[in-house]
Amino acid sequence: MTPAPPKNFHTSNPETETAIDRTIPDFPAAQLSDEDKYFTHHKPPSYLPDLEDEVKEFIEYHQRNTHKRIVLVTSGGTTVPLENNTVRFIDNFSAGTRGATSAEYFLENGYAVIFLHREFSLLPYSRHYSHTTNCFLDYMTEVNNKVEINPQFADEMLIVLRKYKQAKESNSLLSIPFTTVNQYLYTLKSVSQIMEIVEKKAIFFLAAAVSDFFLPQSRMPTHKIQSQESGGKLEVNLEPVPKFLSRLVDNWAPSALIVSFKLETDNSILIKKAKNALDRYQHQLVIGNLLQTRKKEVVFVTPSGENSWIKLTDDQISKEVEIESLIIPRVIEIHTQWIENK
Amino acid sequence: MTPAPPKNFHTSNPETETAIDRTIPDFPAAQLSDEDKYFTHHKPPSYLPDLEDEVKEFIEYHQRNTHKRIVLVTSGGTTVPLENNTVRFIDNFSAGTRGATSAEYFLENGYAVIFLHREFSLLPYSRHYSHTTNCFLDYMTEVNNKVEINPQFADEMLIVLRKYKQAKESNSLLSIPFTTVNQYLYTLKSVSQIMEIVEKKAIFFLAAAVSDFFLPQSRMPTHKIQSQESGGKLEVNLEPVPKFLSRLVDNWAPSALIVSFKLETDNSILIKKAKNALDRYQHQLVIGNLLQTRKKEVVFVTPSGENSWIKLTDDQISKEVEIESLIIPRVIEIHTQWIENK
Missing domain, CATH: 3.40.50.10300 (CoaB-like)
Structure with missing residues (x-):
């Protein structure tokens, strides 16, 4: 179905603004x-x-x-x-x-x-070059009166640029x-x-x-x-x-499949709060994480009652594997199941 | 004189932390x-x-x-x-x-x-390419398996890069x-x-x-x-x-010459608040500005009692003149006076 456009938009009339949808x-x-x-x-x-x-x-x-x-x-x-x-x-x-x-x-x-x-x-993609301590211009160099990419960054930037252009062009x-x-x-x-x-x-x-x-x-x-x-x-x-x-x-x-996050700083309440959210909203997946360790471990909490941790190994951490490269395929598996069971 | 290093640094001992400087x-x-x-x-x-x-x-x-x-x-x-x-x-x-x-x-x-x-x-300098709606990667293009600066941005970027490198190298x-x-x-x-x-x-x-x-x-x-x-x-x-x-x-x-700013949203209190700050702290210059118009007008409030406005003309606005290009030379004049009078 195509939903009706949400009401109450475009209006500055207080009477219509409080109209019930x-x-x-x-x-x-x-x-x-x-x-x-x-x-x-x-x-x-x-x-x-x-x-x-x-x-x-x-x-x-x-x-x-x-x-x-x-x-x-x-x-x-x-x-x-x-x-x-x-x-x-x-x-x-x-x-x-x-x-x-x-x-x-x-x-x-x-x-x-x-x-x-x-x-x-x-x-996505530009994240590799922003919010770093490097200034944007540190990636650049001048050669023969032209701005060029500093050779030490050029190869990696080409890979990122291709993925970005691919996402845009498609x-x-x-x-x-x-x-x-x-x-x-x-x-x-x-x-x-x-x-x-x-x-x-x-x-x-x-x-x-x-x-x-x-x-x-x-x-x-x-x-x-x-x-x-x-x-x-x-x-x-x-x-x-x-x-x-x-x-x-x-x-x-x-x-739709709905995935929410629960971020805490206190380890002792994380799982309980994730389960509470699932009970309360009746959705499909809560991904729990602690502020302190969120880049190396998360826990999948689902209605089945199992808590499934994803943790980077020391080897993966040293190779700078991003935990999202493990999280997303797992979410996609759950989505595929969801589509098949509906 | 070379000031003594500030005290109370480096310590996690509660007793020395509350010691009086x-x-x-x-x-x-x-x-x-x-x-x-x-x-x-x-x-x-x-x-x-x-x-x-x-x-x-x-x-x-x-x-x-x-x-x-x-x-x-x-x-x-x-x-x-x-x-x-x-x-x-x-x-x-x-x-x-x-x-x-x-x-x-x-x-x-x-x-x-x-x-x-x-x-x-x-x-400074990288500001021209960050916090814009353009993604960093939109300035780039691929030519013969190499990342290059998109030609439409290349000339301006060269100017900015030169100024940035000049600041760094000096x-x-x-x-x-x-x-x-x-x-x-x-x-x-x-x-x-x-x-x-x-x-x-x-x-x-x-x-x-x-x-x-x-x-x-x-x-x-x-x-x-x-x-x-x-x-x-x-x-x-x-x-x-x-x-x-x-x-x-x-x-x-x-x-030193001390310049503070006063940002308000209510025009009717701006000058008064700038003067109050000057009376209270006894420094040399308050630059007042309103949130809504801060990019095109500011007011210099000094102990002499004169309020001196700097406003961009419509022509300057259309040419994208930055108001700081007018503010800073005026501040430097005041600084030169300050040095001569001391």
Whole structure:
């Protein structure tokens, strides 16, 4: 089915903005869920309609021409602005390494990738040359009044460039940005509803670090918070972000394979929290990881009750094997099973 | 004079960490200022001694060989971690455009530049190719199995590369990073004390967006804040960051020209707040700017009481003139006056 375009977009009329979206039958007006309340009280980003057009075109292209499986990879941290003219915001630690790296391995395994990422976080392929201590220009050198690639980097760059051009020329990678948690939530909702046409051939690979808290629009000051107020102290009271994963699983993308991440810093609660998420949202896979060791080990927690660890060996670590090169094939196996069993 | 190395570094002994630094005579033990209390209650970053060595070497090189004036440019926003194993933090909006661009114009005007910047924010020269919507690899193309610069970007890149290599080869640019407000404050203190040897030939050009608030180490939770605590809400209570500018002006760098920035979003309070800063800290120049118009107009507020605006004309805007190309020569004029009058 082609979903109806999400309502409440394009409007600045407060009456139509609080209209109830009757396309979601489970939540009649009298019992609006927290998630639906969120969308009635917060405006969509103004660019969303254009972005929806891009996503539709991308998906239709693959539906018509390549019949590829499609994965939405979310990546990077969301911000929670503390002011309307944003000077200060709360952020979630994430350079986007997991998401950008995973996107590459999905592409290499034949998936079309929608890469929903924090603006200026790492991108597939270019990640090899950004957010490093090397300046971009350190890869360059001047030869006979011409800029050339420094020979010591040239061979590896050719390999990366070819993969990048391949992804671009085959129209297999669509990158779309977000900054705030509000932009993220609206975009996830739109993209997932558009992607539902792909049904079980879709994966949602939710690697973004989404804030658990937000400051409601109604309480946000217009201007920069002045530090002399309240004796120079700052008290910030944030509300919980509604649990959109249940909306995604139940309503927006009920046919897709949904993979969420659980990042903790305390080893003793990691598995329990991953299982809780699975129980609560009834999706297919939680990948657990600790901030301290996330680049060398993760645990797959599935409804079957088995916890399956993926750990890099010392040999793999010394050879700079990326753990995503092991994670993604395993996710794809689970996806293949999912498609066969549906 | 060569300042004594800052105390309290290198130590993890709680007793020596709270020892009073007797090198600052104005604040005896009984009347520790907020700034001094800050340093006794917060640990320096572990990498600080190495960084101090780099700065000393850089300054000594220019003292011995080039006799250049030296500017410390600070750039980008500081973070305030909300957890010890940091997942969440408060950030200040800043890509680092003002600082990175200003650093280039100081270099072109013969200054040696210490560029104290938020890690992964914009850097002088490479800024032309990062944080854009273009991927790094879009500047590249493959010709005969070799990576080459796409011809449409090659000419401009050659100009930028030459300036970058010139800055590097003349050892005129030292880039040092920070992330948290604690790292920023310790580094500013160390660098300014080392720079005092340059006396009046030094400028402090403080373009970084430094948090006005912080969470004291003593109140910081070790692990990721759990969202189910207190019904999913989050209450953050922050303390005011002590006013280090007075310490810089009075103690750390009393001979240098000190330029601070005032960024507001509300036009009606901009000048007043700039004047207040000048009255309070008794330094030489506040550059005021509004978030909304900061790329096309700024105001110089000086102790003389005159407010002098720098505004790009429509013609300059259409030609993409950078406002820093007007700001920096004006700052240098003020610096020349400062040197002559001292």
